Each structure stands twice: as C-alpha cells, then as structure tokens.
Amino acid sequence: MTKRVVTLAHYYTQPEIQQMADKVGDSLELSLYAKEANADIIVFAGVRFMAETAKILNPQAEVILPDAGSTCSLVTQTDVAALAKWRKQHPDHVHVSYINSSAEHKALSDWIVTSRNVDDIIAHLYAEGKKVIFSPDRNMGGYLNYQYGYDMPLWSAVCEVHDKFNEAALDEAFAVAGAEKYLIAHPESPLPVLKKADYVGSTSGMLNWVKQFSGSPDAVIFVATEDGILYNMGLARPDLDLRQAPIYAGCQCNSCPYMKMNTIEAVKRAQQGVGLRIDYLSREQMDAARLPIERMLEFSQRYYA
C-alpha cells in the first residue's frame, strides 16, 4: 500500500523547499499540523528539535529529518545534565522552556512556549503568583524581563543567527534609509536591537505585521530575523521595500546554516524514506516531553479561542 507522505517546511527554508511542502509555517503552526496530520511519513524540512516535537505529538507517524546535521545552537549550547542541576537549584519555580529545545530538555520543563505565546503564558503564570525560570534563550528571556519587569533567572544559550544582529549596523543602515523606516524583530535578537524595534514578535507575527502595513510606500522596513521569511513577506507585499536587518555594513546575509541543510535533493530523498528517522526517543521520554507541550497547546486553545 502506498504510504501517505506529508512534507512540512519552516519559513526559514529556501523558497524551493517551501514550494515542495504541504504546509509552511512557524514552529507552533507546524507542531499543530504534525499533531493532526493523517500521515504514515512526516518529512520535516526544518531542524531536529522540530522533527522531535512532531514525533512526540504524532508518535504513530514515521518522522524523517532530511539532514541529520540540522541542529540548532539553542540545543547544542545546552548541556542537559547542567540544566537538570540548574532546575534543582530553583525548586519553587516553574520551569518554562522555549520550544527550540531537545526532547530531553522539554522533559525537564513544566511548560513549553513558542515566540507566539511566550508573553501570554508567562503573564498567566505570574498572575497566578508563580515564580518562573526560563530556558534556553537568554535574549528572549532578557527581553521579557526588561519589557514586563520580571526577574526570571535565565539559562544562557542564544540563537547564533539572531544574536548577530547589532545596534551599530542598524544605526548605520537607518542613517541612509530615508525619512520613514521601521524595524520588526524576532525576540531571539539581542536586547539593544529589540529596544529599537517597532514590533517584536514571532515569525508569523512579523509576517502579519508586514501584511497589514499601511504606512508610506516609500518606507523601508528592516526585518531582524532569518532571511528565509523575506521570501514570504515579498510574496505577501511585493509593493514594500523589505530588507533584512544588517549584521555589518552592506550585509543582508544572515542565514541559519542548519535550516539551509534542507536541500531539494535531501528533501526528495526524505520523501522516499531516506534521512534521519526520529525513532530514538523512548516512550517515557516522549510522554515526559509531551506533557509541557500539551499544556501549551491547551492554553493556546483556551486563550486564543
């Protein structure tokens, strides 16, 4: 019998990969799609933690990552044994983890969040009188502490792509961009960049901001996130002057090397069943990691209904 193959692609993959996919989205959208997917095989053109999340949410499906090297610096900079020790040092805190984390990391968490719902979930926990520790992204956690006056202890890992955006390069770009300019930024960026932003939000949030933009047609919009999303933004609003925020003068070149490992050939091979099979997680690991993810999904259904 022919196997049903569903291909998912993150916004940060190259346009040709997105065109091959059944669904294109950010982490939360793809997780939800994977959970409900009626598929024998899910090919996940993204990075490994995303494929693991798909497997955890849809354990019946065979999940294949096109290139085994597609990791994420937020994962590789986090030693799970040290994380477990850090968590034990805060026994009266709720441990909130960003979805950009390994399955083992998720299993050590009380809540998983995405960049779309992190503000609301942490506000909800504080409203209940809880104390919170946040991992692994120190830029995202630092922004939340700054923006809302929290005092969350933070784990110290960064996205090696977003962490390259910097104030000096932005100031130079702003200086020559004309009278009307905007910055929209992903919260994985450093705080000095986020402080300058007109909008801070998830990849989908930034895409929506661009779709709804009603300023001058002469405006320049700088986008501080991975360059893949510029493709979707350009499709949605070809009339706008959209530029990736620079990391140094003259550079609109900040790509995620792990996302770009999803080549056309690798995705085609994965659709034939060749790639990294996410079959190494034990049932116990998946059950433990699923709990905080389900908590987030239930919250999102209630809160955003």
Ligand code: SF4
């Ligand atoms: S862009 Fe950053 S957070 Fe996203 S997969 Fe690449 S390294 Fe990880």
